[in-house]
């Protein structure tokens with residue numbers, strides 16, 4: 423069986439470099455293309471050298487070669503939307519990791535899943551996706567506590583991150599509210615906001631140093647507290663998840679798939 427031909431979209435970025443590295447090291451996949459935008463200073467450079475692997479004979483290009491079988495995207499929302507259109511017209515399976523999409527951009531992705539199989543997840547990490555299921559369970563068990571439960575989501579990422587709160591924090595909030603029913607999503611607090619409403623989930627985004635990603639979901643009750651925390655120590659946790667998603671998505675029919683589908687959760 424020949425190796426799965428993967429295009430890395432956003433190849434010169436922090437995540438693109440790690441996806442290049444784990445894909446190059448994999449026995450069943452290979453880096454077939456490294457894609458960047460047309461004004462990128464990385465164009466023409468070798469993707470392996472950019473990723474610190476040495477030469478792998480894959481130059482960074484703008485266009486996706488014909489022989490590519492799947493695309494893994496860690497880029498920016500505007501670039502992702504252009505990529506979705508290309509994948510749709512070429513019937514190319516796609517793994518979407520980019521976060522911070524507007525509602526209109528999300529709609530464009532939603533429309534594409536009629537034509538191509540897509541794994542779309544704010545976190546490709548196994549530990550984060552398992553913690554999402556633990557959060558679902560905790561929310562279900564705690565939803566009828568008579569004195570009420572205050573849920574706050576704290577996330578911590580590197581200083582270069584452009585969107586806030588993280589896509590993962592927003593997904594944690596969706597999971598909690600789908601079980602417990604909160605309708606008010608409160609981003610930070612200042613001034614004199616008064617007593618905390620019951621019907622609220624609070625979000626707090628820290629941007630510090632080179633942190634690769636931490637999330638804590640606090641369930642605060644009267645007299646006791648539960649905290650679920652998940653912390654990354656290397657970006658490879660996301661890169662391995664994305665490669666697993668690529669191997670999964672090439673075998674699927676058009677439609678939307680999650681990391682629960684990939685990981686069998």
Ligand SMILES: NC(=O)C1=CN([C@@H]2O[C@H](COP(=O)(O)OP(=O)(O)OC[C@H]3O[C@@H](n4cnc5c(N)ncnc54)[C@H](OP(=O)(O)O)[C@@H]3O)[C@@H](O)[C@H]2O)C=CC1
Nearest residue numbers: 432434435436437458459497501519520521544545546660
């Ligand atoms: N789902 C998950 O598990 C994870 C998701 N992410 C998300 O992935 C995204 C990328 O993160 P990160 O790698 O840290 O960010 P970086 O800024 O390091 O990388 C993004 C890359 O995309 C490139 N890019 C810009 N325009 C285009 C284009 N038109 N075509 C192709 N590439 C383009 C950028 O180039 P240039 O710098 O020249 O503009 C840059 O190299 C973020 O949205 C982040 O939140 C991150 C980690 C895990």
Ligand SMILES: O=C(O)C1=N[C@H](C(=O)O)C[C@H](O)C1
Nearest residue numbers: 521544545583588589590635
């Ligand atoms: O930008 C990052 O770094 C990360 N972004 C993702 C998000 O917004 O949830 C996932 C991960 O936490 C790292």
